[in-house]
Amino acid sequence: xxxxxxxxxxxxxxxxxxxxxxxxxxxxxxxxxxxxxxxxxxxxxxxxxxxxxxxxxxxxxxxxxxxxxxxxxxxxxxxxxxxxxxxxxxxxxxxxxxxxxxxxxxxxxxxxxxxxxxxxxxxxxxx
Amino acid sequence: xxxxxxxxxxxxxxxxxxxxxxxxxxxxxxxxxxxxxxxxxxxxxxxxxxxxxxxxxxxxxxxxxxxxxxxxxxxxxxxxxxxxxxxxxxxxxxxxxxxxxxxxxxxxxxxxxxxxxxxxxxxxxxxxxxxxxxxxxxxxxxxxxxxxxxxxxxxxxxxxxxxxxxxxxxxxxxxxxxxxxxxxxxxxxxxxxxxxxxxxxxxxxxxxxxxx
Numbered sequence: 164x165x166x167x168x169x170x171x172x173x174x175x176x177x178x179x180x181x182x183x184x185x186x187x188x189x190x191x192x193x194x195x196x197x198x199x200x201x202x203x204x205x206x207x208x209x210x211x212x213x214x215x216x217x218x219x220x221x222x223x224x225x226x227x228x229x230x231x232x233x234x235x236x237x238x239x240x241x242x243x244x245x246x247x248x249x250x251x252x253x254x255x256x257x258x259x260x261x262x263x264x265x266x267x268x269x270x271x272x273x274x275x276x277x278x279x280x281x282x283x284x285x286x287x288x289x290x
Numbered sequence: 291x292x293x294x295x296x297x298x299x300x301x302x303x304x305x306x307x308x309x310x311x312x313x314x315x316x317x318x319x320x321x322x323x324x325x326x327x328x329x330x331x332x333x334x335x336x337x338x339x340x341x342x343x344x345x346x347x348x349x350x351x352x353x354x355x356x357x358x359x360x361x362x363x364x365x366x367x368x369x370x371x372x373x374x375x376x377x378x379x380x381x382x383x384x385x386x387x388x389x390x391x392x393x394x395x396x397x398x399x400x401x402x403x404x405x406x407x408x409x410x411x412x413x414x415x416x417x418x419x420x421x422x423x424x425x426x427x428x429x430x431x432x433x434x435x436x437x438x439x440x441x442x443x444x445x446x447x448x449x450x451x452x453x454x455x456x457x458x459x460x461x462x463x464x465x466x467x468x469x470x471x472x473x474x475x476x477x478x479x480x481x482x483x484x485x486x487x488x489x490x491x492x493x494x495x496x497x498x499x500x501x502x
Binding site (some may be wrong): 178185202203204205206207208209233234236238239241242245246247248249267269270275277281282283284285286287288289290 | 370475479
């Protein structure tokens, strides 16, 4: 249960800096496949444990899958996995095109959702 | 929806009732914290939220290359940039994120990314250097992003009346100006509450206009 805390399998720490060039993880790709665009606070959910058809899962793909077994916003995922945002987006593109994760988009326009605003207001006032 | 396989590791940053069947999907919202260098953005975010690191990347050369590159492969160099964000989890399965807008001009590319889908912005003003927040105000006005001014009252900083600040910043009468102490949680909470109330009142006005 506690064998994977996201960092436990790493022998180096943040101070050591990256040992792999960030975009090596994506094989040089800088944009997600299929032109997907993922917002910072969109929520990622792992959908199934089936094997990918076309994708060879790398360790970073697996870490993402592991983390978003519970619905997780992209910004938290990125922070947790300690890879640059652009890299995480490419990896998420891989996983969505295999149907292994779903990304629930949040609003792209200025927020006018009264329900969400009310939730935020109530939450802040209860602090 | 198949979420019945959550028997493994738990993301430590998660909120809510823990992994398991039907783990609920959080609602997410974000607020931008802007203002000049040294105005107290990081202090404000840290006063009310859990600070977490984020790595993103900065285009090194021609900005259009790579971002608009539809081939998906680019030789363009980027360099990673470390930034922080604040995170507040509420029992209602809401997670509110506070993003400080990066100060230097070379980080302008991040502003659009941060602004998309934000509730609104707090522009922190330091009365010793009022002009430092002009760029933020211009940006939010241009993008139609609702914002309020929070005047960070440092120890020893001269106190100004909100009306004087409104004139100094050439603000319209509708933009709220609140005084705050960015180190104080309660004060920061009031700032955020003011922003959300302002956004809600703005929405009501817009709805009334479109209905009338």
